[in-house]
Amino acid sequence: MKLLKSIAATIVAWLIIIGARLITGAKALGQVPVLCQSGRVYIANHTSHGDFVLLWASLPSAVRKQTRPVAGADYWQKGWLRRFIIEEVFRGVLIKRGGREEGENPLLPLVEALAQQDSLILFPEGTRNLTEPSKQALNPNVVPLQPFKPGLFHLLQQHPEVQCVPVWIANVNRVMPKGRSLPLPLLCTVNFGEAFAMTADEPKQIFLQRAQQKVSELAPGEAL
Amino acid sequence: MSPEMIKLFVGLAAVLTVASVIAGVIKWRWQQKAQGENAVIENLVARINAWWGMIIILAIAFHFGYLGVTVLFYGVSFYALREFLTLVPTRNSDYPALFAAFYFALPVQYVLVAIGWYSLFVIFIPVYLFLLLPILAALAGDTTHYLARTSKVQWGLMIAVYCVSSVPAIWMLDIEGFDGRQLSLIAWFILVVQLSDVLQYICGKLFGKTKVAPSLSPSKTLEGLVGGVLLSMLVGAALYGITPFSPWQAALFALVVNLLGFAGGIVMSAIKRDCGVKDWGNMIEGHGGMFDRIDSVCFAAPVFFHLVRYWWT
Numbered sequence: 441m442k443l444l445k446s447i448a449a450t451i452v453a454w455l456i457i458i459g460a461r462l463i464t465g466a467k468a469l470g471q472v473p474v475l476c477q478s479g480r481v482y483i484a485n486h487t488s489h490g491d492f493v494l495l496w497a498s499l500p501s502a503v504r505k506q507t508r509p510v511a512g513a514d515y516w517q518k519g520w521l522r523r524f525i526i527e528e529v530f531r532g533v534l535i536k537r538g539g540r541e542e543g544e545n546p547l548l549p550l551v552e553a554l555a556q557q558d559s560l561i562l563f564p565e566g567t568r569n570l571t572e573p574s575k576q577a578l579n580p581n582v583v584p585l586q587p588f589k590p591g592l593f594h595l596l597q598q599h600p601e602v603q604c605v606p607v608w609i610a611n612v613n614r615v616m617p618k619g620r621s622l623p624l625p626l627l628c629t630v631n632f633g634e635a636f637a638m639t640a641d642e643p644k645q646i647f648l649q650r651a652q653q654k655v656s657e658l659a660p661g662e663a664l
Numbered sequence: 665m666s667p668e669m670i671k672l673f674v675g676l677a678a679v680l681t682v683a684s685v686i687a688g689v690i691k692w693r694w695q696q697k698a699q700g701e702n703a704v705i706e707n708l709v710a711r712i713n714a715w716w717g718m719i720i721i722l723a724i725a726f727h728f729g730y731l732g733v734t735v736l737f738y739g740v741s742f743y744a745l746r747e748f749l750t751l752v753p754t755r756n757s758d759y760p761a762l763f764a765a766f767y768f769a770l771p772v773q774y775v776l777v778a779i780g781w782y783s784l785f786v787i788f789i790p791v792y793l794f795l796l797l798p799i800l801a802a803l804a805g806d807t808t809h810y811l812a813r814t815s816k817v818q819w820g821l822m823i824a825v826y827c828v829s830s831v832p833a834i835w836m837l838d839i840e841g842f843d844g845r846q847l848s849l850i851a852w853f854i855l856v857v858q859l860s861d862v863l864q865y866i867c868g869k870l871f872g873k874t875k876v877a878p879s880l881s882p883s884k885t886l887e888g889l890v891g892g893v894l895l896s897m898l899v900g901a902a903l904y905g906i907t908p909f910s911p912w913q914a915a916l917f918a919l920v921v922n923l924l925g926f927a928g929g930i931v932m933s934a935i936k937r938d939c940g941v942k943d944w945g946n947m948i949e950g951h952g953g954m955f956d957r958i959d960s961v962c963f964a965a966p967v968f969f970h971l972v973r974y975w976w977t
Contacts, residue, residue, distance in 0.1 A: 572755060581753045617756040624762050625742075627750040627945065 449528035456529065460490075460497035464615055464628035468498040470658065471632050473605060475502045479554045480635065482507070482605045483592060485655060486563035487570070487583050487613035490623075494612055495561055496530065498630040508553060509561040512537050533560060547595050554599045562595075564588035564651065570618055582659045583613060588648045596638045596647075604651060606633035608658035631658045665727055668848055668906050672855075673723050680719060683712050704869070715862075718957075722854070726847060730835040731778060733850060737832045738774040743954040744824035744962075745770060747944040751936075752816040757806035761797045761817050769793050769821055773829050780836045789826040794818055823932075823962050824955075830965035837969075839908045839976045848906040852914075853921065853968055856900040857960050860922040861929075864892030880933040884926075893922045908976055920971070921964040928963025 492509040513534040725736035776785040868888025900918030945953025
């Protein structure tokens, strides 16, 4: 049964990767990560449910095997198919959102995953950013970032040795806008930046702003 | 494939072999003189290798006849439309229009080519889609940049789908005394347009001094343009045997097609500059995206199609 499950997971993973590449190209740009001993945290902009799939699919396969998306337990634990996909295919790290008990550390699963030298895909904006760029925006295809939530800071406090890799995922919001189910075959790119670490005693606000800046810098520049 | 097509492809393979050998010798001599790589030589080698790939794909498509060529250009249109619509900004409310472009207009246009329904093929996009797209965008209720947004999708469809589909549509032309040889005319057209691009590039690299469109395309020079167009006219005239034309008619057609190809190149460059990019994509190594390769075909194809249709059928 276990073997069957892992074979099914491998096949589904391949289908997802091939599908993502056929529809969007899922082209990795910039400093594409190479295999490394310790875990990393990929921090990216979040505009669509497809974001983590695209980032995951664009990674080189060896790096992908040690990379796990962080996902909301409330959504992914409903039904056997979602559970199978998040647990067996993506090996996601599930976190509870809202309504937790006294003294519970919601970041514990992430801390444990990093301790095992796994890498994480994290969207520090928290929720999907569904705003549309303003009329005056320099590049009307780029949705500007929302302020980062402090979770990233608290996680790195417990793993100060872990490096952050800033990532900008472009166009996924156009491939599948909110409320639409059939993807448009527009090209998406995943732009990886240079890894950075939190410095000792760096204040929370300063670090979060710095991280946000690093992600913003990777967005495509001026357009039509 | 007909014997004349086989001869043509064997000839192309021979020319490419010569090009590969020359590039190999240049690269080897450069490495003897100076250590390290030269960007121009590397780009030349990448371009020649991409040409091998493209010739092989064309040969496979032509092997399967007009249906093979139609399917190939369906793919070309799909990639070109995707590059175009990726680059130009759209909003979430454009989803219905973009959906119609990819999943309705594109397949229907190529089905019309495949079944040879000329009268609908020629108006489907310029009339029906031209009207449908703004309707879809208006129904979505978002008026931000409305006119600019709808015209971008219309432009994308016109260039990437309508214009490109004129190439396989040549098979529909009922030319007297040329029955069953339309594929040769398609091959002649592709060869003349693409050869002119290559020869303009070579002549520009060798003799280029005066820039013709410095703000659009810094690599395009007057010397390259004149040399490339003249040489490709000569080749086009020499290959008159695979066309319904006489040698001077073939030369004249080659001239018209090459000038339009050049115009297409600068128009598509202007759109790229406007979007703030250098290449349409990174699909073909050394060439950029699909549009970087077919910009000249886009503009030359519909005019060539209709000129031949007017005078020869």
